[in-house]
Every structure is written in C-alpha cells, then in structure tokens.
Amino acid sequence: MTQGETMSTATDVYYDPYDTDIDAEPHAVWRRMRDEAPVYRNDRYDFWALSRHADVDAASRDPRTFSSARGTTLELLSSGGEAPRMMIFIDPPEHSRLRVLFSRAFTPRRISALHEQIREECRTLLDPHVGSAGFDYVADFGAQLPSRVISALLGVSPTDQPRILDVINTMFHIEPGVGMINDTALNAMFELHTYLVDQLAERRAHPRDDMFSALVQAELTEDDGTTRRLDDQEAANFGVLLVSAGTETVARLIGWAGLALADFPDQRELLVADPGLIPNAVEELLRYEAPSPSQGRSLTRDVTLHGVTIPEGSKVLLLTGSAGRDERAFPNPDVLDVRRRIEAHLSFGLGAHYCLGAALARLEGRIALEETLRRFPRWDVDRAGAVRLHTSTVRGYKNLPIAV
Template sequence: MAETRLIYDPYGAQAHADPYPIYRRLRDEAPLYHNPDRGFWAVSRYDDVAMVSRDWERFTVTKGVDIDNAGDLLGPGFFLAQDPPVHGKMRAVVKQAFGLRTIRDLTEAGIRREAEALVADIAVRPEADLAVDLAWLLPSRAMGVLLGFPREDADRLRDLGIAFMRREVDQTVPPASSEEAGMALMEYFEVIIDERRRAPRDDLLSAIATATIDGVPLAGEAPGMALLIYVGGFENVGCMLTNALYWLALHPDQRTWLAANPDGLPAAIEEVLRFDGPQQSFKRTTTQAVELHGRRVPAGAPVYVLYGAANRDERKFPDADRFDVHRTGGRQLSFGDGIHHCLGAPMARLEGQIVLETVLRRMPHYELTGEPELAPSHAVRGFLTMPVAPACSPAAA
C-alpha cells in the first residue's frame, strides 16, 4: 500500500497521539519541511536541529519561541525570547542559582524529603496515580524550594500550571482556560515579587526582585522572569517524570535492573529525555534568507525546531526507536542547545534521579492499571494521569 502524502501538523490529533512515525518520515523524506497551510517550515534531523538552535543570528527567538506564542503572556521578563545582548544580561540574573553545586546545596535535601514523603504515601495504597500524586506535585514543590514561595501554595500552582499547559486539537492559539490560568500565575508572581522587594529574603525570588541590569533595577521584567523559571521547571520535569515512569512500567526488565543498579539512573534519565522527551518543539524565525537541503527559506519565516524528531534520528542514535536505559553515546537535545540551553537542566536531572531512585526502592514492581492520559499540548509531551497498583508482586509485574 502506498504511503499517504506527507503532512505534518503539530496542532493535529496525529501529532498529539504519537508524533514519532511522522517524525521519521520528515527526517527521511523532507528534512526541511514546509507546511504552506500553516505557514511554517520545520527541521527534524539531529544536525539541523542543533545548528538552528545554536545559530541565533540567522534564527532569532525574538518573534516568539512557542509555536502558539503562549510565552507572550510573560511579557518582558520572558528572556527565552531574547537574543544577545539582552538575553545574556537577563539570564545572568538567575544563572548562578541554577549552577549544579548551588542546586545540590539549596534543594537536594528538600527534594529528597518531598519524594520520600510522597512515595511513602503512595506505596501503601492499593491504587494510586503516579502523575497526579507524584510526578506533577513534586516539581511544583521543588520549584518552591528553589524560588522560595510558600510550600502551601505549591498544590494550587500545580493546578494552574497544568491548566496553562492545556491546548485543544486543531487550534493554533491557547484556549481561554489556558490564558486565564496564565494570568492567575502572573498575578501570583507579581504579588510575591512585590513582597520580596519590600522584605527581601535569602531566596531566588528575592534575587530576581532586587536585581539590576546595567545598574537599572528590574521592573516589569521580574514577575515574568520568575514565572518563566517556575513554568519551565514545572512543565518539563512533570512531563519527564511521567514519561520515565511510563516507559519503565512497559519495560519491567530494565526497571528491575535499575532497581538493583541505581548508579545506572543518570543514563536512564538521558534515555528517557532522548526517547520521549518533554519538549518536542520550539520556534525560531529567520532573520535572512537561508539555504538548507537545496531549498530557500525566506527571511521572516517561522521555523519549527523538532527536538523530539532529532532525538530519534538514526543518523545519530543507532536503533533509535528502541528504549534502552543501557544506551551510551550521543547527546540528546531535549534541553535545547547553544545560548538558549535550558538553565534548569541540572535541577531536572537531579529531580528525575531522586524520584526514580525512591520509586524503585519503595515500590519496584508498580504496574499500570489503566491507560494514562496524555497531556493535551502541542509542544510538550507527558501524561496527566497514570493509574497504578503500587505494590504488585514480582510475578504480576
């Protein structure tokens, strides 16, 4: 049977349910793809994705990085949508807080306490939801530890963060419920930033609230900067954790090996990020005409950078469609590349290792009891629900 005409639509149901077959066709048939109906171009091979991510002079972020421009809500503090020199100056405000040593000093003990408490509660239940009760709750609390907002606010912020992430199939703009959640999040951070300006503490929120750039205090940028850090850490880690728990449930032999060999967890996290990463795509816009794969992309054209496709590129990763926690070699691109590489990547990896180590120690034979619900999103990939039986016997698992 002849294959259908190649059509890639990131807003459609096909891309939501399982984008990887169409990613393969893009890499093989149209490494530079153009969708004239939606008005975008897309790159899908590893080397092209890495090149576009690094080349900020020809592929700018200043026209937005989200394919539906959801980041516009964050206003001038959204430094992910800034190129040098502004990007570097704004990024420097928070860069030190995201250094690996600082993260371990400030947050590791708190993340471990939260993970132990959440998993201990789940492990004794006959049924639980690893997404709702663990994977989405822990990163919200962890961001509270890092940023410095009250622990009792974490559950509400989690709910708002999930609502902000929601999208509707075939719609190229966020739904009203997403915008309302985003405005509620922004209002929260505006209030707490104002509180920190009046009474600074030893936390990242105070550092943002009192920061200066070229001697000028941050004004309207500060709440959006804080919200960017929260949403980035919450969305990416929540998706990463659900994906890890899901794929390990489907590969019990690899899960059993990891439970017995926790030193393999760092490599396992990298494989989860490669195989089914949280960030599937970002957008860039050409600043000039660009020649690629024998075609000409005009200036001012949106280019979708498909990290999810690049991470399954057989040219970079042998047997790329196989999940293998023992895989070595090849650097996944789920956290981006170049000057816009994710600042929170060390913290995300730390959270992933702590959660998996805790789950595999306390309930190594958990079993899915129903089909998890995918998060409704065009750009990130994870699960909103994951029903499990936590304490299955080894034979059942």
C-alpha cells in the same frame, strides 16, 4: 529543487502540532519527515519544520539566524504581535546579559542544597502508597514533586502551591487551531503573573532567603556599564518562565519514565540491580521522549537545507522530539537502553537558549527514580486510565495510573 518544490510536496506526510491524534503517536510521522521531508512545509499553519538531529542541532546553535525574538511556540509566532518580554524570547547579546543574571538562581551550591529537600519530598509523596494496590504516578507524584521544589526555591507558600500548580496546568491548555492563545490559558497566565508581582512587592518590603527576594535585589549591567534593578515586569516574567517550565517539563519527564520503564521492564531491572545507572537512564529517557519536543524560531535570513530554501521571516519548528529518535544519530532509537552512550541529546536545547534549569531537572529526575525504584521495583501501567496532556510545547501524561 526550487523553493516552491519542497520535499514535503513529494509525499503525503502531514504534521500538525495542534492535532491531538498526531501528538499522541508522533514518532511514525516524525520518522517519515526525517526520511522523506527533512525540510517540511505546512501550508495550513504557514510553518516549516526540521526533524533530523543534525539539522536541529545546527539550528539551535545559530540564534542569529534562528531567532527567538518573535516567540518560541507556533501560537506566538503566528500571532503577529510581540512576544512577552521573557529571557526565552530575547536573542543575544541582550539575552546573554540576562542569562548571566538569572543563572545565579541555579548555582552549583544552590542546586546541591536541594538534594535532601528533593529526597524528602519524594519520601513524603511516595511513602503513603507503599503497600497499596497502586496510585497515579503523575498526578500523585510526578507533577507534585517539581511544583513543590520550584515553589520552595522561589518562596511560594505551601498553602499556595496547589493553586499555583493548577494555574500552570491551565496555562498550557490548547484549543483546536489556536493552540495556547485562548482565553482559558491567557487568563491563567495573567493570574500567575499577578500573583508573582504581589510576591515581589512583599519581598521588597520584607526580604527573605528565597529567589523572590533575590530577584528584587538583582542588578542588571547595561551596555554602558551602568547597573539597575529589574523592574516588576522583568522579574515576574522570569518567575513565570521558571515556575511554568520548571514544573511542566520535569512532570512530563517523570511521567515518561513511569511509562517507558513499564514498557521496557528489562531496563527497569537493570536500574534496580545497579542504581548507578540511573543518571545515564535519565539522559536516555530525555532522548527517548523529549518533554518539550518542539521549539519555534523565526528566520532572519534565507536558509537552504537539503536543496530547499526557507525564506527569511519564516516560522520554523525545531523538532527536538524527532531528533532524539533519529537513527542517523542513535542506533536502534526506538529502543530504551539505559546503558546507551549519549554524546548529546537535544531535549534541553543547545547554545544560547540551553535550558537554565537542566541541572535541577536532572537532579529531580535522578532522585525521583532512585526513590521510586527503592519502593516499587515493578509496576504496570493502567493504559485505559492514562490521560495525555496535549499542548504545542510540552508533551506527556497528566494522569498515569500504575499498579504496584
């Protein structure tokens, strides 16, 4: 098969990450892509997509070929400009130096210290709803919990937290054809960046025991062995990444848990009967519905897969959400099974760009489910009142009313 005769041209399968109807129910489309067009080509938006678990796995482990330097969303990759200077948009070896530095924010000691704080936040958010008819599991709980945890980790004032959460949600606003590259989203990102720069300046003058202070004191080792402090742009960019990614992905994870466990009540009963299954249930939920189902890359060389050559410079989407439902890797993938043995799902990525906050996300997800099931062993979802969040990089619900 030649380069021009891609497997997608042989079928009528169509995938568009900006299409809200597809985003609402993508699994049938992704299944057809895996079966009929594992190297998919979209001419309208000039991108390729890999949907099978093995292909997404291999590409994630090869940052030299599948580069993040031009961005990791289709909007950034298509903009023609340079991606913001964030660690997520930097390839090794520079990425490796930054990762070592920023990974200190997620040391086992620091994560362990958050256990009781996360549990207390869950109590504060869930207890008022005990004895009620129901509540919004995402807006009143799932979105609030990670925002409070990340804000406390950084040192964001509790009085600022509601506004910061609103700004983060606005950053992910999409518009048809342009996705998140729109004035509403860009203005929100500018507001968050400005806020973080101001906080960093305040910590230089008055250090505290928080991550803002750690960022202004952090030293980066250069190739020649010299060290330097991070400048405001570098520190603020990391703060933007941490706050936005750490809030949005965990909020979507908790939302999907609320929906999936209502759809599979037998699995919820297993967790109520044996809370020891909850850590594995978190992994299964991540596989079942990846909070961030698409990761963009650009090719540094020609790549041939399944008889199709993708040329150097192409934009490629790695569909981690599809990979989690690939029957080649997971038997009965459309069934939630909290006892499933999962060797490796791809919802946190792999390789150089493996999610720095994965341990924190797992901890928040586990404690959120423990505290939810302790109070509410059964619930139903009001699907008519549920509202989806549509972006090209995170997927889930912003409102999920439940009756308890």
